Amino acid sequence: MSDTTVRVWDPFIRIFHWSLVAGFTIAYFSGEEEGVLHAYSGYAVGILISLRLLWGFVGSKYARFSQFLYSPGEVIQYLKGLRSRKPDHYLGHNPAGSWMIFALLISLVMTTVSGLQVYGIEGHGPLAEVQSGAPSIAADIRFIRDARADDDDADEEHGMNHEENEAEEEWEDIHEFFANLTLLLVFIHIAGVIVASRMHGENLVRAMVTGNKQTH
Numbered sequence: 335m336s337d338t339t340v341r342v343w344d345p346f347i348r349i350f351h352w353s354l355v356a357g358f359t360i361a362y363f364s365g366e367e368e369g370v371l372h373a374y375s376g377y378a379v380g381i382l383i384s385l386r387l388l389w390g391f392v393g394s395k396y397a398r399f400s401q402f403l404y405s406p407g408e409v410i411q412y413l414k415g416l417r418s419r420k421p422d423h424y425l426g427h428n429p430a431g432s433w434m435i436f437a438l439l440i441s442l443v444m445t446t447v448s449g450l451q452v453y454g455i456e457g458h459g460p461l462a463e464v465q466s467g468a469p470s471i472a473a474d475i476r477f478i479r480d481a482r483a484d485d486d487d488a489d490e491e492h493g494m495n496h497e498e499n500e501a502e503e504e505w506e507d508i509h510e511f512f513a514n515l516t517l518l519l520v521f522i523h524i525a526g527v528i529v530a531s532r533m534h535g536e537n538l539v540r541a542m543v544t545g546n547k548q549t550h
Contacts, residue, residue: 342425343545344394346385351542354382358442358520362513373453380446383439396425402432409433421533425547428530434523441516448509455502 343351361375390399404412412429415421421428427435454461531538541547 338549339546340425340549341545342396342547343542344397346389346393347397348542348545350382350386354379357382362517376446376449379442383442383446402427404429404432416529416533419533423534431526434526438519441512441519445509445512445516448505448512451505452502452509
């Protein structure tokens with residue numbers, strides 16, 4: 335029986351996938367500069383992830399999270415199949431791939447949120463005014479100090495700045511950790527795609543471009 339071509343990945347999933355690849359790559363390699371490019375590529379990643387989470391509930395069949403929720407036993411069984419070179423074939427995400435998708439989404443969410451926290455403490459972005467009121471309080475303290483030339487107010491400002499610096503450093507560490515974790519997961523994901531493509535005799539990269547896969 336000849337193989338049949340099936341449309342698996344809808345346009346949104348394909349555009350999301352490759353846009354996320356570009357957005358994360360730019361954000362990661364511009365991280366040392368911490369400039370506008372890094373900030374806006376981070377915003378792009380955050381928007382993409384938000385849309386993907388929504389699409390996971392209202393999107394097409396193979397895009398929905400309910401379609402690739404696999405138990406640990408199913409993941410182990412699939413990995414055993416890979417080891418014996420007789421893995422079950424899945425049109426959508428296979429069990430191992432599905433867990434990787436969820437891991438990537440969680441890691442990217444944490445990377446984005448921690449990045450927004452750092453940016454907010456620095457007085458930028460949507461979280462600038464909700465960082466426990468830190469930017470506005472610091473501004474008020476500076477105003478009081480300049481108006482009254484009071485040494486106590488200057489000491490209070492110094493303490494506030496110290497707390498802000500500590501908070502910023504903590505969030506930067508969290509941001510860096512999840513950014514590096516995401517990169518590691520990406521490498522594992524790529525390796526998994528290569529292995530699965532060879533085992534199943536299909537080009538999974540091309541499928542994410544065309545949206546089509548072959549039934550076996």
